[in-house]
Structure formats: structure tokens, C-alpha cells
Amino acid sequence: MIERHDSTIVTTFVRLLVPLAQLFALYVLVHGHESPGGGFQAGVILAASYIVLALGLGREALDRRVNERLCLALASGGVLIYVLTGIVGMMLGRALLDYAALPLPVTPARARFFGILFVETGITLAVAGTLIVLFCRLGDTERE
Amino acid sequence: MSDALVAVLLGLLLILAVGAVRAADLLVAAITLGVYGFVMALTWAAIGAVDVSFTETVVGAGATTVFFLAALLRTSRRRSAAPGRLRLGALLLVTAVGTLLVVTLHALPPLGDLAAAPSVHVSPRYLEGTRPETGTPNAVTAVVADYRGYDTLMETVVIFTAGLAGWLLLTREP
Numbered sequence: 001m002i003e004r005h006d007s008t009i010v011t012t013f014v015r016l017l018v019p020l021a022q023l024f025a026l027y028v029l030v031h032g033h034e035s036p037g038g039g040f041q042a043g044v045i046l047a048a049s050y051i052v053l054a055l056g057l058g059r060e061a062l063d064r065r066v067n068e069r070l071c072l073a074l075a076s077g078g079v080l081i082y083v084l085t086g087i088v089g090m091m092l093g094r095a096l097l098d099y100a101a102l103p104l105p106v107t108p109a110r111a112r113f114f115g116i117l118f119v120e121t122g123i124t125l126a127v128a129g130t131l132i133v134l135f136c137r138l139g140d141t142e143r144e
Numbered sequence: 145m146s147d148a149l150v151a152v153l154l155g156l157l158l159i160l161a162v163g164a165v166r167a168a169d170l171l172v173a174a175i176t177l178g179v180y181g182f183v184m185a186l187t188w189a190a191i192g193a194v195d196v197s198f199t200e201t202v203v204g205a206g207a208t209t210v211f212f213l214a215a216l217l218r219t220s221r222r223r224s225a226a227p228g229r230l231r232l233g234a235l236l237l238v239t240a241v242g243t244l245l246v247v248t249l250h251a252l253p254p255l256g257d258l259a260a261a262p263s264v265h266v267s268p269r270y271l272e273g274t275r276p277e278t279g280t281p282n283a284v285t286a287v288v289a290d291y292r293g294y295d296t297l298m299e300t301v302v303i304f305t306a307g308l309a310g311w312l313l314l315t316r317e318p
Contacts, residue, residue: 033279033280033282034280034281035282036195037195037198038285038288038289039289040199041198041202044206044207045202048202048210051210055210072311075308078300078304079300079301082297086293097293097297099293108277112277112280112290113278113279115289115290116278116285119289120289123296123300127300130304130308131207133307134211134307135210137311137315138215138217139217
């Protein structure tokens, strides 16, 4: 079990860092159209924020916020979002992953813009959920 | 960016790689590997691949290191055996493959060559289409999530499946 860190400096810094990191993850996700970054990087940063939380404030602090079932559900949900975004186009008579076919009241270019955002969100959830659940298991020394 | 900078970064990578492999303490090896990931990210940034650099920073330097450290929590910091003597066969094989790579290096087009095959094949199509077709200024995002969306779908499935497999292995009763 990862214990809470003794130093006040570390715990205070973690308290400040975690919300900022999560905000930055959101920024990386939604700003991926304009700047470097995107779903994958955002997912890793989101997972990293929870890992830092566990390392600084202890495993209990992490368990109070997320659990394995939630992370697995988020990870599968992320993949599902991606697949569904792709399949909707197919259902409406276009190619798989043709976001222009998404039933949105916007121009095809704008629909592709949102399609990209949807699948990037899916990637973020899939990556973040997978990494957190793996870290939980790896850091779990009690069960052995 | 200048070739000299890239040369220095590549030299540093070589030293860090050898250091990570030879370190007797696995904690030192894991941290060295994290530094290796960070220098790798700097190298990507130096040659203009900013998106790859970003990914390398968060995954290579960040997540991978933490996962190695978490694995060390469950195991031991010590190597099971000291780094052994050189194996001649392996050394010969590595040298042969390395020589082959260096010898064929001149066949690659120079970095940023507009007349090279990748630059004249599909790249112009993507670069010209990105803005009018997807409204996305960052061409890398448009290619990854839209033009090559099928590849990225499969990558996401691979990450999820790999993570699930790892989780199942770690969940198994000892």
C-alpha cells in the first residue's frame, strides 16, 4: 500500500498540482485541433494526475475518488464512444468513421471537427482508465 | 534546428541507454530510462515532430517511469544476477545490424526534403485538405483522428486490450 507522504511540502504541492494537471489535460484534449496534443496525451496526463495523487496523499486518497470498476467502465466506454462515432456514419449509409455523416446541424467540415473531438474524448477515457487501473494493480502490494 | 544539437542529443541517448542497461540498482535503471525518454522527446522536438515529442514526454518520460517504479514496489531493487559477461554471438548480431543500418542510411531523404517520396505522395493531399475538410488547423490531429481514423481506432483497442490483459494477469490469484 502506498502511504501518504510525511512532508507537508509534498502533500500541499500535490493538492495544488492535481487540479491544475486535470485542467491541463482537458485543455490538451479540447485544444488538440489547434495545437500539439490530443486525446492520447490528455489521457496520460489525466491518469498521471491520479497517480501523483496516490503517490503524494496515499492510496486511500485515490480510492476515495476512483475505483477499479469505474476505471474499467471508463476505459471500455472510451473505446465504445470511438466505435459508435464510427458506426453512426456507417448506419447512415456512408463509410465507417466518416464523421461528415454524423447527424449534426452543421457543415460537413464542422461535423468532422466534432467527430474528431468525439473520438479524441473516447481515446482520453480509454487511455486514462487503462493506465489508472494498471497503476492501482501494480502499486497494490497488500494482496501478495 | 541545428544538426549539432541533434547530434549531441543522440550521443546523450546512447550514453543513457547503456547506463540504463548496465545499472546494478533497478531504481537507478528506471530513472535513467525516464531521462532517456525525456531526451528522446527533446530530440523529436528538435527535428520538428512536436506531437510525437509531447507523447514521448508524457508516456516515455512520465508514465513508463512511474510504472517501472510501481513494479519495483512489488519486487526488488536488486538485479537477480549481476550484468554478466559479454555474449559474443549477441554482440556480433547487434554490430552486423547496426552496420547495415548505418550503411543504408544514405538512402533516406534529407529531413524536410520537399521532393522526397513521402512529401509528394499523400502529404500534400492531407495538408491542403485539413482546413477546408475538417476545420482543424493542426494537420497531425486531422490525420490521426480523421484521415487515418481507422488506424487510431485499432490503436485505442490495442491499448485497451493490453491494459485489460495486464490487469487480468495482476488480478490472478497467486
